[in-house]
Amino acid sequence: MPSSSTNDPREGTLLENRYTVRRRIARGGSATVYEGIDERLDRPVALKIMHPHLADDSSFVRRAQREAKSAARLQHPNVVSVLDQGHTREGELYLVLEYVSGPTLREIIAREAPLSPRRTLDLLIPVLRGLGQAHRIGLIHRDVKPENVLLTEDGQVKVADFGLMRAVDEHTASATVLGTVGYAAPELVGDGPVDQRSDVYAVGIMAYEMLTGSRPYTGTALQVVNAHVSRDVPAPSGVVPGVPPALDELVLRATARDASRRPVDAAALLDLALAIRRSLPAPQDPPSLDTALTQPLSALDGDAARAGSAGEAPTEVFGTTTRHGDEMATEAFDARNRLGSASDSGTLGDGAPGGEAATEAPGTADRATPD
Structure with a gap:
């Protein structure tokens, strides 16, 4: 992995005795995303840490926890999985997400x-x-x-x-x-x-x-x-x-x-x-x-x-x-427009899709993006 040059104080820290913060990937309006390691399972993860000011709003924290639980129910091969959630030592909410290394x-x-x-x-x-x-x-x-x-x-x-x-x-x-x-x-x-x-x-x-x-x-x-x-x-x-x-x-x-x-x-x-x-x-x-x-x-x-x-x-x-x-x-959308077709085979044909970088680390698209 490329070395970090952000001088982010979180890099190198351990969250709740389990997740090592390795390097910052991107920073957005409500969260910062890091590449991390799940030390217990020895696997790469993405760590999305909410900004400190959001931790001061208890109603936000409760809503965010509910939303994270709802998102964790969403298991699909075309969706980045929510794996865990927790709080930093300072009280910020964080999510642990599936790590994806590839382009946006x-x-x-x-x-x-x-x-x-x-x-x-x-x-x-x-x-x-x-x-x-x-x-x-x-x-x-x-x-x-x-x-x-x-x-x-x-x-x-x-x-x-x-x-x-x-x-x-x-x-x-x-x-x-x-x-x-x-x-x-x-x-x-x-x-x-x-x-x-x-x-x-x-x-x-x-x-x-x-x-x-x-x-x-x-x-x-x-x-x-x-x-x-x-x-x-x-x-x-x-x-x-x-x-x-x-x-x-x-x-x-x-x-x-x-x-x-x-x-x-x-x-x-x-x-x-x-x-x-x-x-x-x-x-x-x-x-x-x-x-x-x-x-x-x-x-x-x-x-x-x-x-x-x-x-x-x-x-x-x-x-x-x-x-x-x-x-x-699905609900009826337009009775006039119906397309007969064979059932979906589940394959994508011959093209392999791709994507955009967030705000940092050009060329590294291993991310769950920040809000």
Whole structure:
């Protein structure tokens, strides 16, 4: 591991006779993240230590502990696991998280964007699987962004930073204080109710950025917030000609300003992404887009019907029940838009996804990011 040059007084200390703090990875508005070692089990971990001022608020500490327990229930291969929680000698709350050493989606975007349709979907699909499981058990991330999407060394995609988001939200009384306004749904910066569709919006912004290399809105934080509330996200193909209409439509549905027009949760958006992914040309085919991808999503219905006649069981994408691994019930979203498809095989195809560095240690993306 690279040696630390931060001169952080916590480095080298031992938390509760178990976790050695090795080096600081990143520092955010509510926490600092360190690489650590679980001395009892002799394994690397990430240690997310809340800032001292938060320890003085007993109501925050209670809420944070509840949120951490809820996040620990979320066990999924595409989510960074919460392993433990405790308190430092000074009383700050800390979380022990699965350690991930690999790039963040931010780094992948910086290096590769604009990404191809296949690469974009190979990165988004596991993100949606992890979020879908969270939504299924009633958890909302609230801060989905490329910095919070990490890759393991073998290319597995994991969503980081579940837990404490609601508690910090309530402590600051503003989601925009802790989140990144570039990915914030209109209801996060306004008065609307926050639910799973807020995460869906953020995924749509990430998809736009992956396909084009930039976010749809730039400027000051206030200008970006106003744009989210008052303007529709444009189609990616307006920036990068050749982006398939199906991916344009995925982005536009996910980022609808009216939350009722978005897919109801990540599971519904996952079904849409999988249907588009299956319509892509095989890797060995010429790079030209096949006919299915040059038509609106509604045109995929015909392909679905043909797949059904070939013995593949159709799946109701926005209907009452969908299947991908385990069964995830989803509410009716749009009776007019149904995509028949074979059941999800659980594989990502040929692309291995990737991610963005937090605030420090360039080139080291082994992290659960700070809020």
